[in-house]
Amino acid sequence: MKPLIFFDINGTLITRDERTDLPFSQAVNRFLDSKGGMEGIDTSARSDKDVFMEVLANHKMQFTEPQWDFFLSLYEEELKNLAKSDIWRPNADASTFVKNLFKKGCSLALVTGELSIGAEYKLRKIGLWDFFIAGGFGEDALHRFGIAEAARDKAEKKLGALPDTLYVIGDTVLDIQTARYLRAKAIAITTGSHSREKLLKENPDYCIDRFETILSLFN
Numbered sequence: 001m002k003p004l005i006f007f008d009i010n011g012t013l014i015t016r017d018e019r020t021d022l023p024f025s026q027a028v029n030r031f032l033d034s035k036g037g038m039e040g041i042d043t044s045a046r047s048d049k050d051v052f053m054e055v056l057a058n059h060k061m062q063f064t065e066p067q068w069d070f071f072l073s074l075y076e077e078e079l080k081n082l083a084k085s086d087i088w089r090p091n092a093d094a095s096t097f098v099k100n101l102f103k104k105g106c107s108l109a110l111v112t113g114e115l116s117i118g119a120e121y122k123l124r125k126i127g128l129w130d131f132f133i134a135g136g137f138g139e140d141a142l143h144r145f146g147i148a149e150a151a152r153d154k155a156e157k158k159l160g161a162l163p164d165t166l167y168v169i170g171d172t173v174l175d176i177q178t179a180r181y182l183r184a185k186a187i188a189i190t191t192g193s194h195s196r197e198k199l200l201k202e203n204p205d206y207c208i209d210r211f212e213t214i215l216s217l218f219n
Helices: 022-032 048-058 065-082 094-103 116-125 144-159 173-181 196-200 211-218
Strands: 004-007 107-111 134-136 166-170 185-189 206-208
Touching: 004 144, 022 048, 022 065, 022 116, 048 065, 065 116, 094 107, 094 211, 107 144, 134 144, 144 173, 166 173, 173 185, 173 196, 196 206, 206 211
Parallel strands: 004 107, 004 166, 107 134, 166 185, 185 206
Antiparallel strands: none
């Protein structure tokens, strides 16, 4: 059975820069009716819901489900408004790599703090959404290991059984730790928010700059 490969999104499949999360930050500002709502908040490898809770805490507000639902409506509006812009672009050679893996018969899934609605808008924009059989998203759990469990369970249900070999590909230390948690091989890519030096301290199985360097693993 071909391996199952889990991908992070921002900094891994999609180029990460100051515009990547613009719909989220604009929705936050609309929710607060002010500017700079995301100032000082590190969003790397975190769930969107966890980030939103920090926004509320910074403004001495309590989280409630009605507030969350209202924010989600604003977020969806911002995603729609920016869907035809160029803020989401493939990272490195991610598009070619994903398509090659798909052709080889590998199963592909997502592990991301993104809400599924945001993940779909982003990956549809770069033409990759339909290559993934399942995903763990920001609504599945508050923190990354819970999200990873959800992704694994969904993929197992889709496939009927998990293959012997799993991989997790991501650009942060937490992606490497997630691979260990899932008993998967860790592939760290240096195109995101954590430096090569920081990634190597976690001893990933592979540390790459471009995906093409590991394509032979999946022959």
